[in-house]
Amino acid sequence: MASSAWLRSSGRSASLGGVSLRNAATQAETVKRVVPAASGKRNIVLVDGVRTPFLTSGSDYKKLMPHDLQRAAFQGLLNRTGIAPGDVDHIVVGTVIQEVKTSNIAREAALGAGFSDRVPAHTVTQACISSNQAMAAGVGYISAGQADVVVAGGVDFMSDVPIRFNRKLRPILLQLNRAKTMGQRLSLLAKLRPGHIVPEAPGVKEFSTDEIMGESADRLAAAFGVSRREQDDFARRSHQNAQNAHIDGHLEDIVPTFVPGASKPVTADNGVRVSTQEQMAKLRPAFVRPYGSITAANSSFLTDGASAVLMMTEEKALAMGFKPKAYLRDFVFMSQDPKDQLLLGPAYCTPRVLEKAGLKLSDISVFEYHEAFAGQILANLKALDSDYFCKEYMGLSGKVGQVPMDKLNLWGGSLSIGHPFGATGCRLVTYAANRLRKEGGRYALVAACAAGGQGHAMIVEAYP
Numbered sequence: 248m249a250s251s252a253w254l255r256s257s258g259r260s261a262s263l264g265g266v267s268l269r270n271a272a273t274q275a276e277t278v279k280r281v282v283p284a285a286s287g288k289r290n291i292v293l294v295d296g297v298r299t300p301f302l303t304s305g306s307d308y309k310k311l312m313p314h315d316l317q318r319a320a321f322q323g324l325l326n327r328t329g330i331a332p333g334d335v336d337h338i339v340v341g342t343v344i345q346e347v348k349t350s351n352i353a354r355e356a357a358l359g360a361g362f363s364d365r366v367p368a369h370t371v372t373q374a375c376i377s378s379n380q381a382m383a384a385g386v387g388y389i390s391a392g393q394a395d396v397v398v399a400g401g402v403d404f405m406s407d408v409p410i411r412f413n414r415k416l417r418p419i420l421l422q423l424n425r426a427k428t429m430g431q432r433l434s435l436l437a438k439l440r441p442g443h444i445v446p447e448a449p450g451v452k453e454f455s456t457d458e459i460m461g462e463s464a465d466r467l468a469a470a471f472g473v474s475r476r477e478q479d480d481f482a483r484r485s486h487q488n489a490q491n492a493h494i495d496g497h498l499e500d501i502v503p504t505f506v507p508g509a510s511k512p513v514t515a516d517n518g519v520r521v522s523t524q525e526q527m528a529k530l531r532p533a534f535v536r537p538y539g540s541i542t543a544a545n546s547s548f549l550t551d552g553a554s555a556v557l558m559m560t561e562e563k564a565l566a567m568g569f570k571p572k573a574y575l576r577d578f579v580f581m582s583q584d585p586k587d588q589l590l591l592g593p594a595y596c597t598p599r600v601l602e603k604a605g606l607k608l609s610d611i612s613v614f615e616y617h618e619a620f621a622g623q624i625l626a627n628l629k630a631l632d633s634d635y636f637c638k639e640y641m642g643l644s645g646k647v648g649q650v651p652m653d654k655l656n657l658w659g660g661s662l663s664i665g666h667p668f669g670a671t672g673c674r675l676v677t678y679a680a681n682r683l684r685k686e687g688g689r690y691a692l693v694a695a696c697a698a699g700g701q702g703h704a705m706i707v708e709a710y711p
Contacts, residue, residue, distance in 0.1 A: 290561035291389050292571035292710060294330075296677030297323040299504040301516045301552035301665035304405035307506055308513075308551040313346050313404035314355045316504070316553035320400055320670075321360035323502025324555040328569070332361050336394035338368035339384045341377025341401040343668035344408050344449065345370075352402065362398075372669070374698035375617065376580070376592075377401055378554060379672030379705070383578060385558050395563040400555035401669035408449050416443040453698060456586050460698065461534035461620070463589040465541045468622030470587075471629045475540040478621035479527040482545040482662050485618060489519045489659025497658050497685065500554075500677045518548055518665045545621040550665035554673035571710045573680035573691075577604040578705035585700035588640075590623040592702015593694035594630035598637070598647045600692065600704040608648045612688025613707075615675045616650075617695035618660035627696070657682065671695065676707060683709035 299319050302308050308316065317340060325332060340353035349355040353368035362368075373380040378401025385397035412420065419435055426432045451460050468478065492498050493515060503512035522544060532539035533546065564571050581595045593616050601607065618624045628650050630636045637643040658678055661671055672695060679691035694704040 317356035492658035552667035592696035596704035613691035
């Protein structure tokens, strides 16, 4: 149960309540009107989803660029599905840490992967739910009759993040670039001081609160009474589930990824580590020292990776000979207090998306929740099972209920597989669809938190 004092401190509450352009292989363009279903709502399906192996930053991908990974995911999707590159109407990619040379990384990766240059592509960013937003954008294009076939994806690359000169130096360099005489240049250079050359390295920190996300997770875990032992046990479970999923061959979404100069492709995630309780207990707090409970072992790690999914109308999929994996149903985006409720997106979004879809928690067979920190996911689960929190903060008549652990993240999660910020959303949806097929369930619920106090949830329904 959360601390009432902390819960009241935020003072926040939430209440619930065509034309398609194509470019054929010959680059001849045809135009057709998309006829919506009789209900006016088009059934949108996930045909398939893939990802590169997720690797710890600084490992095998370290000499690549982000668009290389997104290109590899796109090529893997094309190879897996067999769809012609010219049959795609639009491409959307989510990313967080942007490489300035490829600011519209969706376009650069699409061109590199062999998509037609007539296919528009754009990039979105919404912190850790960036590829969730990419998929939502794709749903919007399809629902509006602007597209029949959309590829959505996501990528982040922490091996080589942009590092800027500090703000004291940048104006001098800009003026130096415009200086016309040697005297002007020497005058500007004379203004330089040793402190000017200190670089500005990016950090996983909230701009509005100036707080590192791990600090927020530590406070959240304490507020909901999540112990260090609970967090370590959950993290160990995540790693064990991921290892078992690899061994059992469940992670069929992974596509081999070639790295120039390597003798063989990368074929598996490299962050999975099954430790003992004793080993994890030895680690010191990573953020709030010495009393915090968040450690390196119960947190997701900096990761390189990319993902991609193929979405289209059900009619188009069947006409093209595809057997879809799942329907993409209702989804929601929500926001909370970025200070005290930064990572509670899944708790807020879960009841809202269930209500929107007309479902109950007991109707869900598969849960795929993003694991930023073990303390974060456990706090969200406790919030959903708290009468006080659900009534006081979400405006519900009572608690949502307990998410069954035997349905949650059975193939591992971000704690073990890794979390390339922009790529995780597509992985979650693909896992949900694949698990429904293997486990025989009908509905899955995908949910994730994001920086800025934001969250996303989506209902995925197994294709019959």
